[in-house]
Amino acid sequence: MVEKEQLEGITAKKWGDFSEWYNQVVLKAGLADYSPIKGFMVVLPRGYALWEKIQKHFDFEIARHKVSNVYYPLLIPERFFKKEAEHAAGFAPELAWLEKKEEGERLAIRPTSETIMYDSFSKMVRSWRDLPLRFNQWCSVLRWEVKQTKLFLRTREFLWQEGHCVYENEADCVSEALAFLNEYKKLCEELLAIPVIAGEKTVLERFAGAKQTFTIEAFMPDGKALQMGTSHNLGQNFAKTFNVKFLDKGGKEQTAWQNSWGMSTRLIGALVMVHSDDKGLVLPPKVAPAKAVIVPILFEKSKKEVLKKAMELSEQLVEFGAFVDARDNYSAGWKFNEWELVGVPVRFEVGPKDIEKKQAVLVRRDTGEKRAVKFLDAKKELAKTLEQMQKDMYFRAKKFLEKSTVGAKNWQEFEQGIEERKLVLAFFCEKKDCEEKIRQKTTASSRCIPFGQKNAAGKCVACGQAANGKSFFAKAY
Amino acid sequence: MVEKEQLEGITAKKWGDFSEWYNQVVLKAGLADYSPIKGFMVVLPRGYALWEKIQKHFDFEIARHKVSNVYYPLLIPERFFKKEAEHAAGFAPELAWLEKKEEGERLAIRPTSETIMYDSFSKMVRSWRDLPLRFNQWCSVLRWEVKQTKLFLRTREFLWQEGHCVYENEADCVSEALAFLNEYKKLCEELLAIPVIAGEKTVLERFAGAKQTFTIEAFMPDGKALQMGTSHNLGQNFAKTFNVKFLDKGGKEQTAWQNSWGMSTRLIGALVMVHSDDKGLVLPPKVAPAKAVIVPILFEKSKKEVLKKAMELSEQLVEFGAFVDARDNYSAGWKFNEWELVGVPVRFEVGPKDIEKKQAVLVRRDTGEKRAVKFLDAKKELAKTLEQMQKDMYFRAKKFLEKSTVGAKNWQEFEQGIEERKLVLAFFCEKKDCEEKIRQKTTASSRCIPFGQKNAAGKCVACGQAANGKSFFAKAY
Numbered sequence: 001m002v003e004k005e006q007l008e009g010i011t012a013k014k015w016g017d018f019s020e021w022y023n024q025v026v027l028k029a030g031l032a033d034y035s036p037i038k039g040f041m042v043v044l045p046r047g048y049a050l051w052e053k054i055q056k057h058f059d060f061e062i063a064r065h066k067v068s069n070v071y072y073p074l075l076i077p078e079r080f081f082k083k084e085a086e087h088a089a090g091f092a093p094e095l096a097w098l099e100k101k102e103e104g105e106r107l108a109i110r111p112t113s114e115t116i117m118y119d120s121f122s123k124m125v126r127s128w129r130d131l132p133l134r135f136n137q138w139c140s141v142l143r144w145e146v147k148q149t150k151l152f153l154r155t156r157e158f159l160w161q162e163g164h165c166v167y168e169n170e171a172d173c174v175s176e177a178l179a180f181l182n183e184y185k186k187l188c189e190e191l192l193a194i195p196v197i198a199g200e201k202t203v204l205e206r207f208a209g210a211k212q213t214f215t216i217e218a219f220m221p222d223g224k225a226l227q228m229g230t231s232h233n234l235g236q237n238f239a240k241t242f243n244v245k246f247l248d249k250g251g252k253e254q255t256a257w258q259n260s261w262g263m264s265t266r267l268i269g270a271l272v273m274v275h276s277d278d279k280g281l282v283l284p285p286k287v288a289p290a291k292a293v294i295v296p297i298l299f300e301k302s303k304k305e306v307l308k309k310a311m312e313l314s315e316q317l318v319e320f321g322a323f324v325d326a327r328d329n330y331s332a333g334w335k336f337n338e339w340e341l342v343g344v345p346v347r348f349e350v351g352p353k354d355i356e357k358k359q360a361v362l363v364r365r366d367t368g369e370k371r372a373v374k375f376l377d378a379k380k381e382l383a384k385t386l387e388q389m390q391k392d393m394y395f396r397a398k399k400f401l402e403k404s405t406v407g408a409k410n411w412q413e414f415e416q417g418i419e420e421r422k423l424v425l426a427f428f429c430e431k432k433d434c435e436e437k438i439r440q441k442t443t444a445s446s447r448c449i450p451f452g453q454k455n456a457a458g459k460c461v462a463c464g465q466a467a468n469g470k471s472f473f474a475k476a477y
Numbered sequence: 478m479v480e481k482e483q484l485e486g487i488t489a490k491k492w493g494d495f496s497e498w499y500n501q502v503v504l505k506a507g508l509a510d511y512s513p514i515k516g517f518m519v520v521l522p523r524g525y526a527l528w529e530k531i532q533k534h535f536d537f538e539i540a541r542h543k544v545s546n547v548y549y550p551l552l553i554p555e556r557f558f559k560k561e562a563e564h565a566a567g568f569a570p571e572l573a574w575l576e577k578k579e580e581g582e583r584l585a586i587r588p589t590s591e592t593i594m595y596d597s598f599s600k601m602v603r604s605w606r607d608l609p610l611r612f613n614q615w616c617s618v619l620r621w622e623v624k625q626t627k628l629f630l631r632t633r634e635f636l637w638q639e640g641h642c643v644y645e646n647e648a649d650c651v652s653e654a655l656a657f658l659n660e661y662k663k664l665c666e667e668l669l670a671i672p673v674i675a676g677e678k679t680v681l682e683r684f685a686g687a688k689q690t691f692t693i694e695a696f697m698p699d700g701k702a703l704q705m706g707t708s709h710n711l712g713q714n715f716a717k718t719f720n721v722k723f724l725d726k727g728g729k730e731q732t733a734w735q736n737s738w739g740m741s742t743r744l745i746g747a748l749v750m751v752h753s754d755d756k757g758l759v760l761p762p763k764v765a766p767a768k769a770v771i772v773p774i775l776f777e778k779s780k781k782e783v784l785k786k787a788m789e790l791s792e793q794l795v796e797f798g799a800f801v802d803a804r805d806n807y808s809a810g811w812k813f814n815e816w817e818l819v820g821v822p823v824r825f826e827v828g829p830k831d832i833e834k835k836q837a838v839l840v841r842r843d844t845g846e847k848r849a850v851k852f853l854d855a856k857k858e859l860a861k862t863l864e865q866m867q868k869d870m871y872f873r874a875k876k877f878l879e880k881s882t883v884g885a886k887n888w889q890e891f892e893q894g895i896e897e898r899k900l901v902l903a904f905f906c907e908k909k910d911c912e913e914k915i916r917q918k919t920t921a922s923s924r925c926i927p928f929g930q931k932n933a934a935g936k937c938v939a940c941g942q943a944a945n946g947k948s949f950f951a952k953a954y
Contacts, residue, residue, distance in 0.1 A: 033597065033600075035549075035550045035593070035597075036554060036557075036593075036596060037550060037552055037554055037579050037584060038579055038580075040550035040551075040552065041550070042547070042548070042549050042550065042597055043547060043548040043549075044547055045545030045546065045547055045612070048545070048546050048547050048548055049545075049546070051548075052546065068522030068525070068526075069522065069525050069526070069529065070519065070520055070521055070522055070525050071519070071520040071525055071528075071617075071636060072512075072519050072520075073512045073514060073517035073518070073519065073634060074517075074586070074617055074619065074634050075514055075517065075634070077513060077514055080513075096575050096576070096577055097575065097576040097577070098573050098574065098575060098576065098586075099573070099574040099575065099576055100573055100574070100621060102514050102515055103515075107514060109551070109575075109586070116512070116513075119513060120510065120512075120519055123510075135522070139617075140548075140551055140616075142551065144577060157550055157551050157552070159548060
């Protein structure tokens with residue numbers, strides 16, 4: 001009794017209509033759905049499970065940095081936005097205000113929580129003994145500007161974490177801002193198998209109110225850069241306006257230094273774009289909730305024995321979350337397609353002939369590579385395959401990034417690189433005028449001034465004047 | 478160099494000014510703080526850590542019930558509220574609307590997510606194969622009605638989880654609604670050491686739009702009941718209005734059955750009220766983030782040796798999150814007070830004389846009981862003490878509940894019981910008029926009609942007419 005309805009697979013091609021392909025993978029793999037309100041999304045079980053993996057990984061890492069999780073209110077009073085002028089200007093167009101007022105004052109849904117947290121910090125921080133103070137919260141934020149929804153990538157509401165720390169001096173503040181950025185880098189590279197470039201943002205790309213913004217940037221298959229996480233050295237800007245002061249060891253009042261850092265569910269969008277293919281989702285094993293599915297090949301005669309063996313195999317592989325798809329109203333082929341669509345990293349096929357040979361057929365989701373493994377070796381072979389797959393996926397993505405990166409020695413090369421949807425590295429003077437010229441003429445923007453450049457000087461690709469270093473440019477999400 | 482400033486301990490008495498005592502424990506133990514906007518709160522690290530323990534416990538349990546976590550939008554369009562009349566009427570006064578509209582329609586911050594989820598379910602559920610569908614989300618909700626803030630107990634915004642499931646028939650729907658209620662009961666009793674009474678709500682106390690509401694109720698030391706969690710058999714009310722239908726095995730279209738269930742950070746309020754004392758927070762060991770603190774008793778001569786031994790002890794107890802308070806600008810007494818205030822379950826004191834005897838002094842937070850334990854036995858003794866403490870705390874709370882419960886055979890006994898701030902069990906006819914009369918005359922309300930009553934009949938305590946069973950009544954939070 002094989003199900004008649006067809007599995008609704010991916011019909012668009014990754015290297016054909018990338019945008020439509022992306023939407024189909026997200027929807028059909030059950031990661032997310034559109035909401036009846038424009039700009040909002042529903043994160044469905046398979047998508048939320050990925051977010052939980054990211055959360056668990058990151059919570060573990062930041063606990064080692066002595067960061068504590070907290071929860072601050074959803075609503076922010078208008079007076080707080082007005083305190084830090086740059087910050088206010090940056091977020092003003094995106095704020096969603098409530099009809100209700102509190103004592104005559106307007107309230108907005110948080111677009112980020114610097115202001116409400118730092119008002120609280122000003123009461124909490126009194127002495128050098130209270131520092132460093134390191135808080136993080138997992139929540140949703142709302143930024144109304146988005147016009148066109150793109151699931152996980154551009155939505156008015158999104159889930160994120162925001163870290164906010166206070167320090168006695170700028171050295172600690174910057175060094176930890178960089179340490180948190182490095183945690184994002186490790187998260188992307190080690191868990192999500194997405195290589196990133198770390199660097200500093202230019203003035204135009206800086207967070208509203210920050211002294212410095214550090215970023216990690218990934219490069220998507222459609223030739224656009226994606227910002228994966230940022231951390232900000234806020235300097236003393238907010239501390240001054242929100243009065244975050246402390247008595248130092250000598251009993252003297254000092255203004256504190258602060259950083260903030262965030263990453264969001266957009267990482268899931270990157271995960272889809274970088275690794276998936278025309279059959280659907282491909283997940284790096286480390287982030288996949290279940291690492292293996294066992295599909296029994298059922299014939300009437302051998303059914304009972306095959307199912308029994310499949311169950312035994314799943315028990316052997318229980319630590320990998322392996323499960324048997326024993327449904328008998330779907331064909332084996334239908335099941336193969338379904339589990340490929342949702343991205344289970346490894347499939348075991350077990351048929352009557354395999355049982356004779358005391359083996360199962362192991363199939364890798366990323367390469368489609370098949371090989372027979374003895375039941376006795378299944379656990380070891382699965383572990384090895386998952387490890388190899390995680391590495392291979394990272395290196396394939398890394399290769400693509402390297403292949404996509406070009407240098408531009410002059411404006412002509414620069415324009416050509418951008419037009420060919422490359423990540424272009426070029427000398428840049430960091431002047432606002434040049435950055436705006438580039439944006440207008442090419443729609444590309446500076447992604448970052450990469451860390452660790454050797455002391456080099458050259459001529460700005462836009463104006464030809466002296467430049468002290470290079471910047472990456474690309475079109476971006 | 479002992480710190481001069483005094484530890485700001487609890488100055489109010491639990492059995493004197495309960496309300497002030499509660500506020501002081503929450504604030505001074507660092508669980509939460511007020512926000513600059515009325516009705517909102519900040520959940521601080523020590524409070525949020527308790528919420529994370531609750532989340533972890535509950536996520537594990539509901540995964541066993543095959544519930545998946547998801548995230549639905551913060552905002553709900555007005556038309557959704559209008560669909561289910563009772564639900565709309567119940568939540569209308571509490572809604573916070575946005576100034577911005579979407580295509581002319583008003584949007585409110587979610588007070589609960591039935592409507593937006595069930596609109597989505599109507600698209601998701603097609604066949605009996607899609608059922609049961611079991612979703613849960615952790616989020617914050619906003620209900621504007623609150624006039625007077627009480628941290629964790631009455632705030633406009635609070636953190637909670639809301640479960641929403643869809644079934645083929647009412648039997649499954651009700652049986653799982655009761656299963657989830659039982660998970661709340663286990664959470665309260667086994668993790669938080671708070672005994673609860675399980676039962677069904679009367680018509681007046683029922684969730685807006687539900688067919689039945691099930692509840693667990695705890696009883697607080699100030700003689701007020703506190704609702705700890707509810708689950709609702711929504712019947713087909715929402716399924717009809719939101720069009721949640723499915724094709725049954727025979728290919729016939731059927732309307733689905735639904736339940737929803739929730740509990741919130743108010744559990745943390747109950748935890749504080751039930752167990753804490755005039756020295757501060759007392760935590761059941763299972764929910765305490767760190768189970769033990771080691772305080773070295775420092776004298777100049779033996780300091781090095783004592784600190785070394787304390788560190789060794791903490792390494793031995795690392796699985797309990799034990800840590801050494803090695804600060805030398807605070808006296809041992811100051812440290813005792815501080816860790817009592819924040820509720821670390823066990824304190825070890827290690828002084829030079831203890832080292833001679835190869836022992837530490839173990840002090841229980843709940844009883845203050847002290848005893849010497851050999852270093853070699855410390856791990857075993859700590860485990861034993863924590864287990865005993867968890868049990869003792871539950872039984873003390875259980876004893877208080879039993880002591881506070883009285884039966885009332887007539888109106889006079891009923892009024893007296895309520896006046897004496899008891900939990901009063903009395904025959905009740907379940908008529909709305911009677912329930913309203915009781916509310917008006919005593920300010921008490923029906924807390925629940927307890928499960929498992931033997932078939933008994935009597936006369937309603939309010940009207941004297943025939944009653945088929947008893948209900949619990951009390952003043953309530």
